[in-house]
Amino acid sequence: MDVNDNAPEWTMVPFPYLSVVSASASPNSLVYKLQARDGDEGVNGEVEYFLSDGGDGRFEVDRKNGHVRTTGLPLQRDREYLLTVVAADRQGSRSPPAIVSVIAGPRAPQFTNVSYTISIPENTPEGQPFLVTPAVSFQKQPVTYSLLINPSSLFSIQPETGEICLTRTIDYESDQHRYLLLVRASENQDSLSSAAEVRVIITDENDCVPEFLQSIYSKDGVPETVTTATSLLQGKSVDLHINAP
Ligand SMILES: [Ca+2]
Numbered sequence: 001m002d003v004n005d006n007a008p009e010w011t012m013v014p015f016p017y018l019s020v021v022s023a024s025a026s027p028n029s030l031v032y033k034l035q036a037r038d039g040d041e042g043v044n045g046e047v048e049y050f051l052s053d054g055g056d057g058r059f060e061v062d063r064k065n066g067h068v069r070t071t072g073l074p075l076q077r078d079r080e081y082l083l084t085v086v087a088a089d090r091q092g093s094r095s096p097p098a099i100v101s102v103i104a105g106p107r108a109p110q111f112t113n114v115s116y117t118i119s120i121p122e123n124t125p126e127g128q129p130f131l132v133t134p135a136v137s138f139q140k141q142p143v144t145y146s147l148l149i150n151p152s153s154l155f156s157i158q159p160e161t162g163e164i165c166l167t168r169t170i171d172y173e174s175d176q177h178r179y180l181l182l183v184r185a186s187e188n189q190d191s192l193s194s195a196a197e198v199r200v201i202i203t204d205e206n207d208c209v210p211e212f213l214q215s216i217y218s219k220d221g222v223p224e225t226v227t228t229a230t231s232l233l234q235g236k237s238v239d240l241h242i243n244a245p
């Protein structure tokens with residue numbers, strides 16, 4: 001028999017939960033869709049949604065489907081309304097509260113992630129996109145991307161797509177291994193913009209010829225520092241060379 005051992009968990013993306021509404025929106029306009037998942041069966045897993053605080057009576061939450069809608073009371077232009085919402089199963093187990101921010105006017109684009117971290121191998125070719133940092137426009141306008149922080153101009157971003165690539169290849173042995181970038185997404189001639197951090201970590205590849213190999217070939221005799229282990233690593237041809245008179 002199923003016991004009620006799960007509380008509903010929020011599943012909306014992206015985070016944070018942001019939305020906009022026209023200040024002149026008609027009553028019952030859809031503003032946001034809440035969504036939560038509960039791992040239990042039957043009534044133990046049936047999720048209902050509640051507005052627990054905020055919104056000054058301007059918003060209501062449909063208990064069954066989680067849709068946040070306007071009530072029809074006048075909205076203050078450009079004001080941000082912070083709605084605290086809760087999801088509960090039919091036995092009363094509650095999710096942690098979530099905050100939905102609704103602005104009654106235009107709002108800057110939102111990145112899919114608050115920040116991005118990516119590892120790429122050294123020698124990643126220049127010009128090859130290794131990350132894309134998409135942002136959504138709340139006004140359904142085109143978004144333009146640029147780099148606000150770009151260490152040594154090592155990176156470039158495609159203005160229309162947000163694809164990031166290298167302007168030259170990075171060598172793990174001689175270059176820095178960690179880079180912090182700041183990407184800007186803007187719209188409407190930059191009047192609305194937001195930024196997200198990108199951390200790029202360079203990982204090592206086995207792209208170096210071992211130095212002792214060169215020293216073996218550059219000398220007539222056998223270097224005294226070559227150990228059994230290194231000669232094993234070099235394989236048979238090197239062994240022959242070492243053993244040669
Ligand atoms: Ca449950």
Ligand SMILES: [Ca+2]
Binds near residue numbers: 122171172173207208
């Ligand atoms: Ca290298």
Ligand SMILES: [Ca+2]
Binds near residue numbers: 122172205206208
């Ligand atoms: Ca390497």
